[in-house]
Amino acid sequence: MVPDPAAAATLAAADAVPFSRLVWWSTIPVIKVFIMGLCGAALARQGVLDSDGRRILSRLTFVLFTPCLTFDKLAPVLSADNLLKWMPLPINVALSVAVGLALGAALAPAAPPWFRRHVVAATGLGNVGNLPLVLVAALVHEAGGSLGQDATVERGVAYVALGIVVANFSHL
Numbered sequence: 001m002v003p004d005p006a007a008a009a010t011l012a013a014a015d016a017v018p019f020s021r022l023v024w025w026s027t028i029p030v031i032k033v034f035i036m037g038l039c040g041a042a043l044a045r046q047g048v049l050d051s052d053g054r055r056i057l058s059r060l061t062f063v064l065f066t067p068c069l070t071f072d073k074l075a076p077v078l079s080a081d082n083l084l085k086w087m088p089l090p091i092n093v094a095l096s097v098a099v100g101l102a103l104g105a106a107l108a109p110a111a112p113p114w115f116r117r118h119v120v121a122a123t124g125l126g127n128v129g130n131l132p133l134v135l136v137a138a139l140v141h142e143a144g145g146s147l148g149q150d151a152t153v154e155r156g157v158a159y160v161a162l163g164i165v166v167a168n169f170s171h172l
Contacts, residue, residue: 070161077158086159090166097166100124 040057043049049057104123108116 070164073154073157074161074165077155078162082155082158083162086162089159089163093163093166096126097124100126 040049040054044054101120101124104120107123108119111119
């Protein structure tokens with residue numbers, strides 16, 4: 001009996017990356033954030049970073065470092081051809097953010113007045129870039145490549161960065 005090609009492709013993709021490796025890849029970013037948080041807490045506890053210093057670092061992260069990192073990952077692989085191929089991702093992210101913001105606005109009246117803006121932001125933006133960045137390496141190595149046969153990790157990260165750029169426009 002000849003197996004179903006779609007089922008065979010699914011089995012091949014499942015065998016391509018072991019579950020333990022996916023768990024490890026998804027744990028690394030959490031560990032990095034945890035270490036950075038511990039460093040910040042230690043610096044704050046020792047008095048090296050006061051409230052104003054933490055506010056300045058937070059502002060620098062969102063206004064300077066994140067856009068620079070996103071541009072650094074996106075610029076080397078972005079071309080007009082890739083932009084046309086990847087167009088479904090920015091459209092999907094824009095629609096997801098719009099629907100999330102609408103749902104957040106609908107849910108916000110149920111929240112306390114001081115928390116309403118946070119409800120709208122959390123439901124609107126959710127986990128726009130973090131989860132895809134964890135899974136992009138698995139997609140690149142997947143049999144039959146979701147990102148194309150010539151996919152690389154750099155191209156996968158750029159694909160996710162394009163989605164992050166679209167989501168960041170909703171912050172303006």
